[in-house]
Amino acid sequence: MNHVPQIKIPATYMRGGTSKGVFFSLQDLPEAAQVPGRARDALLLRVIGSPDPYAKQIDGMGGATSSTSKTVILSKSTQPDHDVDYMFGQVSIDKPFVDWSGNCGNLSAAVGAFAIHAGLVEADRLPHDGVATVRIWQANIAKTIVARVPMSDGAVQETGDFELDGVTFPAAEIAVEFMDPADGEGPMFPTGNLVDDLEVPEDVAAGGVLQATMINAGIPTIFVNAEDLGYTGTELQDAINGDTKALARFETLRAHGALRMGLIQNLEEAANRQHTPKIAFVAKPADYISSSGKHIKADEVDLSVRALSMGKLHHAMMGTAAVAIATAAAVPGTLVSQAAGGGERTSVRFGHPSGTLQVGAQASQVDGEWTVDKAVMSRSARILMEGWVRVPGDAF
Template sequence: MPHTPQIKIPATYMRGGTSKGVFFRLDDLPEAARVPGPARDALLLRVIGSPDPYAKQIDGMGGATSSTSKTVIVEKSEKEGHDIDYLFGQVSIDKPFVDWSGNCGNLSSAVGSFAIASGLVDPERIPHDGMATVRIWQANIGKTIIAHVPVAAGCVQETGDFELDGVTFPAAEVQLEFLDPAAEEEGAGGSMFPTGNLVDELVVPGVGTLKATMINAGIPTIFVNAEALGYDGTELQDAINGDLRALAMFETIRAHGALRMGLISSIEEAAKRQHTPKVAFVARPASYVASSGKQVAASEVDLLVRALSMGKLHHAMMGTAAVAIGTAAAIPGTLVNLAAGGTARSAVRFGHPSGTLRVGAEAVEQNGEWSVSRAIMSRSARVLMEGWVRVPGDCF
């Protein structure tokens, strides 16, 4: 019986921040996958190796975690003042769907480098030596990201001495500016605080009534106090991911928060929207030992944050959630700001399972409404492999 042979698609496997993903130029995708829809989703699922009932993604490029089950599509931008359009797809590990509802802040740090190396940025905008400014349109959420990519001898400089907790080896620093990062989510009215409150009383069946800060900035995020859940904020992955009851509790909080934020119209919809919103818990500074064995002193951080992504505690911190943290920390009265001491601030350093991260945000209040003009943080990125990815020709 004849079988359809495999096809090969030009692709690049990259690390961006504390995530990894498969990057494509839009024009390199098979024609049926160049537009949103079932064919594109089916192709990316097969590339990554999902859905996998064994949750290992052995037959694909995924790494069996939310941080390594990611895809990116990039094309030249037709938007004025932008170089490229960037679309992010979070691929479910064990279910047959790709979530397009949000951005990946970590992989955002690799998009500019990929675009330059792929010839998608006007050569006149790339210095022979210095810093290339790549203007990125983030198509998932309709926002602008500015990536400052180091260039040496006309090529992206990937090596360097910038260290990022959660990444083993140093690399070149890439600074990202997330402009006007308050997410304009459908049903949320484009408001940074969709409920109109800095802190809400969130009723969660089976859990209780929790104080919660629900914010749309970088990515929709629900912040709760660690103490209210019986945690101290120093937890590492095993403490949460090995506890099925805890994971179920966080998913219930996430679902009811999503409903309260207007992101879904029924609790049942949350299962089909795993990438957003995120749920995180915060605590005042405390000393702990990070997952690498590094000692983090309470004096080194302004607060502690632990966040879940795709149903599991993240090994470090999602870049978009870091934007939400920086934004919320800059606004007096939010749970994040209160955990950081309750004072006005334009930057915050927080502790996460792998170490620490600093993020800045410029927030202002006008007529009772808060807005943030930009959030800034540094990541690093590099190419891991480039060439072609192969999939069965009939998989999409």
């Protein structure tokens, strides 16, 4: 029996923020995968090692979590005044699909660095020493991201002393600005309300109604109060991810919120849109011990937030969800703002399972509708490995 040999594709394995992913230059992909469609999805699934009924991704580059089952495709930008076009694919672990419906805020920090390494940014835009401003077109959601990447001796500086909760070792700081981060063409609050009474099944909330703030900023996100679900907002991963009933409850809640936000037409569609919307629960500040054993004091944060990604509680906080948190916190009256003590603010520091994170955002009302110009956070990124990734030649 004849077997098709493996092919090799230039690729770079990078950490960005608290996520990891496989990065490709568009022109390096096989011709069939250079355009969106079945071949591209099949290739990326095989690269990451999905679908895997064992949920381990042993036969691929994935790390069996939503934070490590990610792919990025970059090319020189087709947009005026931008350096690079950025496509993000969230690869399902146990199902045969790639979700292209949103961005990854954490890997956005690595996009600027990779773009420079790959020669996608014009040399005359790069300082020999200083900070390079990389203008990124996020093609999934048609938004601009600006990454400010440190340069040293003509190359990207990756090492440094910037510490990020959820990442073990320090690295160089990269400031990431999400411009006009309201996601999609509709209003930032798709229902027109800062807080909705969301109808859900009785097994999700007693009485079949749950208060929710639903926002399109950074990534579509549904915020609910932790106490309304019987939580404190200080939970770590094991408290949620080991509870199959809790995970099913969150997924049902997410589906009903997605329907109310107009992201899906019926509840069944939520199963094929796992990346968006996100679901998060918020609470007033409280003392807790992070997953690394670090003691977080209530007076160190404005609120506590726990968020789920791809059906599991995230080990830290998704970058795009952090944008949603900061934006919602800047709008008085949302559940996020209420948990943070109310009032107007231009930045928020919140507690998550791995520690704390501060994000800036300034919101304002224009013609009665809320808008936000940009959200800003600091992340770090570095190349972990570069070379070629190999896949069977008939994988796509």
